[in-house]
Amino acid sequence: MRKNDSLYQQLFAELPKHRIYFDYEMRSFSTFNVGGKADILFLPESISEIKEALAICRNNSIPFQVLGRGSNILISDRGIRGLTIYLGRNFIRVSHEDNHIRAQAGASLAAVTALAAKNNLTGLEFSVGIPGSIGGAVLMNASAYDSEIKNVVISSSYLTPQDEIITLNGDEHQFDYRTSIYQKIPGIILEADFALKEGKRLEIYEKIQEFQIKRRESQPIDKYSAGSAFKRPTDNYASKLIADAGLKGYRAMNTGVSEKHAGFIINYGGASASDINRVFAHVKSVVETKFGISLQPEVKWIGDWPEEEIQWKCLQ
Numbered sequence: 001m002r003k004n005d006s007l008y009q010q011l012f013a014e015l016p017k018h019r020i021y022f023d024y025e026m027r028s029f030s031t032f033n034v035g036g037k038a039d040i041l042f043l044p045e046s047i048s049e050i051k052e053a054l055a056i057c058r059n060n061s062i063p064f065q066v067l068g069r070g071s072n073i074l075i076s077d078r079g080i081r082g083l084t085i086y087l088g089r090n091f092i093r094v095s096h097e098d099n100h101i102r103a104q105a106g107a108s109l110a111a112v113t114a115l116a117a118k119n120n121l122t123g124l125e126f127s128v129g130i131p132g133s134i135g136g137a138v139l140m141n142a143s144a145y146d147s148e149i150k151n152v153v154i155s156s157s158y159l160t161p162q163d164e165i166i167t168l169n170g171d172e173h174q175f176d177y178r179t180s181i182y183q184k185i186p187g188i189i190l191e192a193d194f195a196l197k198e199g200k201r202l203e204i205y206e207k208i209q210e211f212q213i214k215r216r217e218s219q220p221i222d223k224y225s226a227g228s229a230f231k232r233p234t235d236n237y238a239s240k241l242i243a244d245a246g247l248k249g250y251r252a253m254n255t256g257v258s259e260k261h262a263g264f265i266i267n268y269g270g271a272s273a274s275d276i277n278r279v280f281a282h283v284k285s286v287v288e289t290k291f292g293i294s295l296q297p298e299v300k301w302i303g304d305w306p307e308e309e310i311q312w313k314c315l316q
């Protein structure tokens, strides 16, 4: 249930006015380009500001939500209740020493990959074209082509809802296909440390270019989407199953399955989050009926979704 804006404005009055917004349209914070308003949107600049905002949430039973660069989420048309913390504007510092790069969670993968390449460091080329933040990439163990985040992140730190900062190292991340421990514990990823290897600049840039071309040729990167809609099922490919089910190019008004890559669900412009949600449900249901395989969404549903609209996600 929404509280009224003036109460929220009183509660969060001490936070910098130019970085906190009430009843804020969130569409542009999602690569699907859909979603309603956040009750409170905060663009923190420091850990102490995040702590301050979380303390207000704790003391007033206000839920909070973190967003990276919004490239793996579907925000409800009804918006997001409570506090939404967006790190992608001001929490973006990236630094480099020897073979190591340290990046704040809101920095883009692209910025980190560019810094690595500029310093002849190899290991992050795979991530070129993944439009996420460091926080989102670690939480999702983003991967592509020949590698994954697991191979390059050696440690990360996060803030617990109880105000503690905890560092995780190596295996403690429990990285696996499109997942990490961060999907099981509440908290805000603050930063990550990357260990890369020295490489040859020309080879690094050639690899980056090769992956960019592959992506451009195979994926609808000029359309609103969240990348692959579903996870890869065991011994199969979601995109192959969807295409074999006859759904490649399936269209439902302003949304549907890409004609270029059947793994992508697209907003062609003007679709609502509910429209897109219905396409997800339809694709899952058709594939299940035809092949008996239960596709699991890779995308995360964010915000205030009516229970009846998202029940399909629980069906095995």
Ligand SMILES: Cc1cc2nc3c(=O)[nH]c(=O)nc-3n(C[C@H](O)[C@H](O)[C@H](O)COP(=O)(O)OP(=O)(O)OC[C@H]3O[C@@H](n4cnc5c(N)ncnc54)[C@H](O)[C@@H]3O)c2cc1C
Pocket: 031, 065, 066, 067, 068, 069, 070, 071, 072, 073, 087, 105, 106, 129, 130, 131, 132, 133, 134, 135, 136, 137, 138, 139, 140, 141, 142, 143, 144, 182, 187, 188, 189, 190, 220, 221, 225, 226, 227, 228, 300
């Ligand atoms: C065109 C396109 C191509 C893509 N290609 C790939 C690909 O090749 N490989 C791949 O793996 N993915 C791909 N993706 C998906 C997406 O880019 C990745 O999953 C990315 O890692 C998500 O990062 P994000 O910052 O956008 O996260 P968001 O979408 O903002 O958030 C995703 C989840 O992470 C949580 N989160 C984000 N930041 C934090 C934080 N600091 N602390 C705690 N939780 C946090 C959010 O709450 C949410 O649950 C693609 C997406 C698009 C649109």
